[in-house]
Amino acid sequence: MIHTYKLTGMTCSSCEAKVKSAIQNIENVTNVEVSKAENSATITMDKHIALKGLQKVLDNKYQISSINHIEIEEQTTSWFETYKPILLLFFYITIVTLLAQQGNHHFNFMQWMQHFMAGFFLVFSFFKLLNLKGFADSYVMYDVLAKRFPLWAYLYVFIELGLGIAFLIDFNPILTNSITFVVMSISIIGVLQSVLNKEKIQCACLGSVFNLPMSTVTIIEDALMIAMSGIMLFYSIHLAS
Structure with missing residues (x-):
């Protein structure tokens, strides 16, 4: 332009x-x-x-x-162009999981969140697996655990894949949501540090396929996963008690 x-x-x-x-x-x-x-x-x-x-x-x-x-319009257009891949993914996952609720007599919020988490982890792990080393190289730049133990960057992808499958088949909700809550809570620490320090590095959420900058969008993404897993964990414990 x-x-x-x-x-x-x-x-x-x-x-x-x-x-x-x-x-x-x-x-x-x-x-x-x-x-x-x-x-x-x-x-x-x-x-x-x-x-x-x-x-x-x-x-x-x-x-x-x-x-x-008009500067505001240009900034808005630029923002949408930059984050279009992740916005589209969230849109598709949301629509598909909402459509899956059509078979129910009423909207099941807990089930919808479970399906959303399944779609999120399966899709995001897929993009990371397209270039596993590329993802790992980006992830160790900001993740607090991967910085100390680089192997964690590789394990993280397969944990995401495993969580996606676990949510999909409704495997042990308490265990699945507990692992999700802990893993995503660790992940958001590095993201918060990078954004607050205004570091200009690539976000590894979609691997190395898309060049997405680290920003508040990444914080919202991780925080959403933490919130959903926390809600479902509380609900699962309540049902089990």
């Missing part, structure tokens, strides 16, 4: 060169044209870069603002 911005504060050719060099070093920027005479900068980028990201690399005397595009 190509966007033209209003860029003020340039007073000489040296300013033009300085601004151009700074913007060119931003990730996903492929070309920059700067004009002092027109107070403009035309930037070609692989994906949309927020104004604050552009302003951050410039000296305070240079001010950049959008001209021919």
Whole structure:
């Protein structure tokens, strides 16, 4: 995509060169044209870069603002494009598991969560298995357990697969949900640390197939699994007592 911005504060050719060099070093920027005479900068980028990201690399005397595009719309479009794979997966899993409830006389929330968890773990482990080493290499970058024991990154995939099968066949709900709660709680620690520290690393939730950045989306994903497993664990213990 190509966007033209209003860029003020340039007073000489040296300013033009300085601004151009700074913007060119931003990730996903492929070309920059700067004009002092027109107070403009035309930037070609692989994906949309927020104004604050552009302003951050410039000296305070240079001010950049959008001209021919609406920044909020661009950021929203860019966000959806970035996370489209994981959003689509959640959408399909949700729809399929809701349709599975059509055979019941009434909506069974616990059963729906069980089926959702089965779909989640089976689908996500599938993408990880497409490139097991690629997933492991990404996972050890942020997971607290995998950093100390790299083998855990490989085991994690098969644990996910096993949990998916266990949820699908309704195997020992107390054990299955307990393992899920513990595993996902450990997993979210590294995710929280990476997001809070603003580390720019790849999220390994879909393996190395998609280049998804670590963000609050990953936190929500893990937190959802923890919440669901916690609810089902409480319900299973209540039934057993």
